[in-house]
Amino acid sequence: MKNCEFQQIDPRALPTPTPTPPHPHQGSVMAEEPRRPRRKWEVFPGKNRFYCEGRIVAARQSGVLPLTLGLILVTSGLFFTFDCPFLVKHLTSCIPAIGGVLFVFVVITLLQTSFSDPGIMPRATPDEATDIEKQIDNTGNTSHRPPPRTKEVVINQQVVKLKYCFTCKMFRPPRTSHCSLCDNCVERFDHHCPWVGNCVGKRNYRFFYTFIVSLSFLTSFIFGCVTTHLALRAQGGKGLVFALQESPGRYPLLTNVIYDFLMELVICFFSVWSILGLSGFHTYLVASNLTTNEDIKGSWSGKSGEDVTNPYSHKNICINCCSVLCGPMPPSLIDRRGFLPSDESSQTGGVDIEVPAAATKSEINVCTQGTKGLLESATLPPLLTSSCHQGKPQTAHTCSDNSAALNSDPSPALSTDCGARHTAGSQGDTSPSHHTKTHSKKSQSAA
Amino acid sequence: MAETHSLQDMRQQAAVAAKVFLQRDYTIGTVCQFQTKFPSELETRIDKQQFEETVRTLNNLYAEAEKLGSQSYIEGCLACLTAYTVFLCMETHYEKVLKKIAKYIQEQNDKIYAPRGLLLTDPIERGLRVIEVTIFEDRSLTR
DSSP states (O other), X not given: OOXXXXXXXXXXXXXXXXXXXXXXXXXXXXXXXXXXXOBXXXXXXXXXXXXXXXXXXXXXXXXXXXXXXXXXXHHHHHIIIIIHHHHHHHTOTHHHHHHHHHHHHHHHHHHHHXXXXXXXXXXXXXXXXXXXXXXXXXXXXXXXXXXXXXXXXXXXXXXXXXXXXXXXXEEOOTTOEEETTTTXXXXXXXXXXXXXXXXXXXXXXXXXXXXXXXXXHHHHHHHXXXXXXXXXXXXXXXXXXXXXXXXXXXXXXXXXXHHHHHHHHHHHHHHHHHHHHHHHHHHHHHHTTOOHHHHHHTTTTTTTSSOOOOTTOOSOHHHHHHHHHSSOOOOOSSOTTSBOOSOHHHHHOSOOTTHHHHHHTSOOOOOOTTOSOSGXXXXXXXXXXXXXXXXXXXXXXXXXXXXXHHTOOOOHHHHHHXXXXXXXXHHSOOSOOSOHHHHHXXXXXXX | XXXXXXXXXXXXXXXXXXXXXXXXXXXXXXXXXXXOOOOGGGTTTSOHXXXXXXXXXXXXXXXXXXXXXXXXHHHHHHHHHTTTTHHHHSOOHHHHHHXXXXXXXXXXXXXXXXXXXXXXXXXXXXXXXXXXXXXXXXXXXXX
């Protein structure tokens, strides 16, 4: 049986069919503007922002990352400018060296946590989604209403429920969770950290952990140095009050040293307790091979009364720590910099040359969730077409041997939602752009 | 990629009849392993043992990539000491094994699967979720 699939395109958005573009991978199946080959990051369906031609990944909402960076830079700047000279003179020159190393560690790991792929799972291809739907429908349920979409697997003698993700059209692997802020399934999902402006997952957890540990060392170190500085001044001068009211002549750059002390003390005092606490908490998580998500939900705490243990733990603190922090670095699964395949058949499966022609006169449903590529529906990667299936009208779905079963009506809410996005998409800007966020914002606002 | 070229070549000659997906096997944990259950759709096309051998080799390769051994620990510790900047310049062990896997799949496709009208897709292109086996129409049969 042949798997054929309608390629839904907006004929109004299509220019006249163009000749074969120069890129070797691009075919002339559908009308395509002859322009540079596009990379996969440009049509990524999640709510992420990409910089440096897809090398840098960030969440759409940067959260309070600028604030985090600002606090770190300001506090460290004040430390190096005002405390270091005094302490080098009175104590040792190791102080700025240690401070410098910690500062560099903190900034680098922060940037790595914020700008690396946390372990995003690419969405299922349309064929995969169809295959899974078939399996779900075949499990004894004859009606067209979707059955509860959970699958049970046994992992190390522990029963684990895998949930079906409606957005990504797949059963989530164990420990994977869908982040609503980033609209992605993330492997070994820990949490979405607003301070860092990104999800924390399998690939960047070690960066995050190093960041908070080195930050706690840095804040404690600065706090200690500032307190020592104050103490030494108070000793040398006529008491603490006099020390705080240093004459401006001593520090021509600062009218009053009190501002310097206060700022550093306040920031460091609050940071030390919160960051130290967070580091301690994550050290516990690392040692027991848990994620914040699992800990909060109490997945393995046995609160349900059953004898549940963490099936992922190696039952040894050292091995747990090593596997989480020093284990092999998993690759990024989303292939941001790969080129979009021009031939949709290789991605969407089983589409013959003549199908798109047939599609033009059928549904005018363009599904380019969060992208600008209305014209690229002929070359839509699986990421896009799969996200569209959620709300496609029944005739637009795959016409395989199970067409009757598959043409079950999607829920009206879904089709309305998808339809709204489609309307927005078709009315939206069709010109190319390098920033996914601009267009996701447009489609969001239009919708 | 070479695989895409061979896929395009095949598709120019034959239409896709079906696609079979081998799902992940989570019984050991979150390590990348695939189910070795032989799909019924492939019964007429390929020998069961041959297919299972391919999947088993792939599983072994992925296990090697994710192995927690001295090499991965040294790599991890070195990376930690350099604030993980080595990842920007060095190819990780996992990436090296992925290249090996890609080569193996290419070999298997050329030698065993393409002559039988089948095509294996590298799981990394599907987010390490499935091994996709594309079944092309048998040209010897008249439609």
